[in-house]
Amino acid sequence: MKKVLVLGAGQLARMMDLAGSPLNMDVKAFDVRTNKVVHPLAPELIYGDLTDGINNADVITAEFEHVAHDTLAQCEASGKLLPSSQAIKIGGDRRLEKALLENCQVANAKHVIIDSKADFDKAIAALNLPIIFKSALEGYDGKGQWRLKSAEQAEQIWQEMYDFIAQSQASVPQGIVAEQMVPFERELSLVGARSTTGEIAVYPLTENHHTNGILSVSLAAPVCQSLQTQAHKVFTKLTEKLDYVGILAIEFFQVGEQLLVNEIAPRVHNSGHWTQQGTDTCQFENHLRAICGLPLGNTELNRPTAMINIIGEDSVPTDVLATPSVTMHWYEKEKRAGRKMGHINISGNTQAELAQRLNAVAQLLDPKAFPEVAHFAAQYQENQN
Incomplete structure (x- = not known):
């Protein structure tokens, strides 16, 4: 049994635990607010402090990039931290991020x-x-x-x-x-994994729509192969430069036929939640596979899939579940304005079927709680006609 310690005790650590259990992995989380190691699904269960967590772990990773540098240093000294502290710091500091992009000659603003x-x-x-x-x-x-x-x-x-x-x-x-400011056509992201052996597997490019600066909808559907190839090359350049291990997300602006990197995230990512229902191996499982030295799982798109973020709400109409291929993911958080409370994944065998189902779900959601989701869904459905 592999023992994994996640720096951070939020929903991403929770979903890593859910993905790791079938692989016989023991996932614990370090709560940076209390400085205690807890169970990701039951934070009332405490397993000591950071030193205890490090000693009991086979590998250490992070669910967010804004980790205190002294914490990263302590974890790095153990030889168990993946990805490296430098990779995590780059994801948390735009100055370091820009320097990496320039050093790798990757197009950005x-x-x-x-x-x-x-x-x-x-x-x-x-x-x-x-x-x-x-x-x-x-x-x-x-x-x-x-x-x-x-x-x-x-x-x-x-x-x-x-x-x-x-x-x-x-x-x-x-x-x-x-x-x-970049006059982009749309925002795309690429989520991919690189293992301890250098094996790389990337998911299909995902189209993202933001509302008030927060991701509201992600759409994974077939895209232009030249864009996918371009994004894959960027992913390979950055991860090989960093000798990166784990899931890395890259956000792009599409300007014509060119992709400009907006930012990178050295962790599992909100825009990759659709992989739970749209692929054989979700991003959370592939992150664990990567850092634990296991072969990476299949990342091909099984069926077009969309994700709707649930922001600041602790319930949605139960009729949402009447739509075929809808899966709910709640994070068991206390309701708070602007807080990511859960997400909804919706799939279809074709883009037209996904568009119809996405539109049906969007019509059931409160437009005040889910602003612009209905507009995005309607526009997507219109594009399929």
């Missing part, structure tokens, strides 16, 4: 690193409006971002960013990355 007011002024001079400013650390789900659309906003945005930097609780200095 034109950008400027900002550490001072002089850098801010330089960025405005070097980039064309509109410009998006992103915090180097602690930025996720649309947080820590500012959009400069006119020169008149500059001073106000600089003051907001200055205050944000001053209030940072991060273990390393906060900073800002200024990016040229």
Whole structure:
């Protein structure tokens, strides 16, 4: 039995545990809020502190990239951490991320690193409006971002960013990355795995729709093979450069026939939840296979599948389950506005069938709780006609 310790005790650790059980894996989670090792499905069960967790684990991994550096160092010293602490740090710091992309000659948005007011002024001079400013650390789900659309906003945005930097609780200095806004056609992501032996397996490109900065719908359906090949090459470049082990997610902007990397996530990813019903081997199982030295599972798309995020709601109409090939995944969290509470996976044997089912489910959901989902579903169904 392989014993796995996950840094973080949220829904991703929970789903890793569910995927690991059939493989005879014992998955525990380190709750960074309490500094205790807990059971991912029953956090009231405590198994000691981080030192105990490290000693009892065969391999250590992470469910999020914003792990305190001293925690990463302690885990790295054990020789059990996969992916490496450097890979996790890169996913949590946009400055390191941009340096990796440039070093690998991977296309991404034109950008400027900002550490001072002089850098801010330089960025405005070097980039064309509109410009998006992103915090180097602690930025996720649309947080820590500012959009400069006119020169008149500059001073106000600089003051907001200055205050944000001053209030940072991060273990390393906060900073800002200024990016040229990209007029993209759609947002895509690629989730893939690389094993301890260097074996690579990637899932199909996924189309993502965000609402208020948070992923609301992911759609996995056949895409242009040239785009898939392009994304696969980027995945191979980055993971081989990092000697990466585990699941890595890469978010792209599609601009014509070119993919620009938006950001990377060194972990299982929200846009890969559809793999639970759309593939033979879901991302959670393949992450565990990768870090535990097992052969990777099949990542081919079995059937077109979509995922709807459940944000800030602890229930949905039961009629949703009357639609064929609908699977609910609840995280057993306390209801809170903006919180990811669960997700719904929907599959069809064809894109037309998936579109019909996605639209049927969307019509049952509260439009206030699931804004833009019905519009996305209707548009997808119209495209299949």
